[in-house]
Amino acid sequence: MIDFIPGISGTAAALNAERIRMEVVSQNIANASTTRGPNGLPYQRQQVVFETVLQQRLSGSGSAGVSPQSVKVARVLPDTRPARTTFIPGHPDADANGMVKMPNVNIHEEMADLITSSRTYEANLAVIKNARQMALQTLAISKH
Amino acid sequence: MIEALFAQTNYVASKKLLDATVLRHEAIAANIANAETPNYKRVDLAPTFAAELSRAIADKSVSQVANLRPQLAVDGSATAANRDGNTVQLESELLRMQQNTMAHALEVQFISGSLSKLRSAITGRLT
Numbered sequence: 001m002i003d004f005i006p007g008i009s010g011t012a013a014a015l016n017a018e019r020i021r022m023e024v025v026s027q028n029i030a031n032a033s034t035t036r037g038p039n040g041l042p043y044q045r046q047q048v049v050f051e052t053v054l055q056q057r058l059s060g061s062g063s064a065g066v067s068p069q070s071v072k073v074a075r076v077l078p079d080t081r082p083a084r085t086t087f088i089p090g091h092p093d094a095d096a097n098g099m100v101k102m103p104n105v106n107i108h109e110e111m112a113d114l115i116t117s118s119r120t121y122e123a124n125l126a127v128i129k130n131a132r133q134m135a136l137q138t139l140a141i142s143k144h
Numbered sequence: 145m146i147e148a149l150f151a152q153t154n155y156v157a158s159k160k161l162l163d164a165t166v167l168r169h170e171a172i173a174a175n176i177a178n179a180e181t182p183n184y185k186r187v188d189l190a191p192t193f194a195a196e197l198s199r200a201i202a203d204k205s206v207s208q209v210a211n212l213r214p215q216l217a218v219d220g221s222a223t224a225a226n227r228d229g230n231t232v233q234l235e236s237e238l239l240r241m242q243q244n245t246m247a248h249a250l251e252v253q254f255i256s257g258s259l260s261k262l263r264s265a266i267t268g269r270l271t
Contacts, residue, residue: 006166007173014177021180050181065215066187068174120179123234127173130245134169137252138162142259 005131010070011124013053018121020073021048025114032105035093042093043103045079079104149262156209157201158254164189164197164214165248171216172241175232183229186237190217 003009024046034043051074054067081104089098150156168189178184193214200208222231264270 007170010170010177011173018180050178052178052181052184065190066217068170068187068216069178069184070174071177071181116180120176120234123176123179123238126238127169127176127241130241131169131173134166134245134248137249141252141256142263143256 005128005135007068007131008128010068011127011131013070013072014124015121017048017050017071017073018117018124020076021117022114022121024048024076025110025117028105029107029110029114031103032107032110034103035091035100042083042101043105044083045081045103045105046076047079048073049075049077151206152258153201153204153206153209155255155258156206157197158251158258160197160209160212160214162248162251162255164193165244165251167214167216168244169241169248172237172244175237176234176241179230179232179234179237181230184232186219186222186231187216188219190215 028045031037031043037043050071053070053072083101083104085099086102087098088094088100091098091100094100171187171189175184175186175188193212196212197209200212219231222233224231225233
């Protein structure tokens with residue numbers, strides 16, 4: 001398949017990675033006060049780890065220089081920060097002193113992550129838009 | 145014989161520039177894709193390309209221009225803005241992308257212009 005639109009595969013991978021990140025953020029926000037998960041423990045914040053992927057290039061177009069790199073979500077890791085404890089006596093998950101272990105999710109942090117993620121997503125969409133425009137212009141050479 | 149029509153230095157050089165622009169777009173696409181990857185170092189067109197191209201054009205050597213190979217290189221001058229070691233800055237990357245797209249439009253226009261001049265020389269008609 002001829003690569004009509006330059007750099008499209010790396011951008012597609014980036015859109016995918018950012019979407020996974022947004023899903024993880026939404027999962028964190030949804031579980032911001034889940035005090036008991038399937039394992040009986042409070043929910044632990046999850047975070048994504050991005051990693052570069054070397055892209056395969058066609059032997060003809062590739063020269064000795066550096067190859068452009070793609071991106072992927074390598075792992076989704078739990079955040080190891082300790083759980084917050086809040087005083088809620090009478091809560092079914094409260095200990096003898098009335099303290100409840102709450103998830104280590106900070107809503108403000110998650111919102112900042114969400115905005116960064118969606119801005120990066122938009123930037124990648126802009127890349128596709130420009131690449132498409134360039135490809136169409138190239139195809140229109142000598143049409144007029 | 146017909147090759148001579150397409151062997152003007154300017155025409156060959158603008159074709160090379162078009163290749164370089166597309167390669168640069170790939171570099172910018174990779175940079176924006178990795179805008180959030182820790183320790184990623186931004187890549188760009190190797191700075192030697194522009195120097196070699198202008199030298200080849202100054203020498204008016206078509207073969208020298210045709211043999212140029214635009215390459216990507218890690219941008220050593222970029223510094224990381226924060227502690228994750230990533231040297232990509234989204235805003236300047238987007239700005240470079242717009243400049244690059246404009247440059248591409250200009251080069252396409254130049255190539256189209258060369259071809260249409262050639263056509264009107266052959267047919268004797270102004271299209």
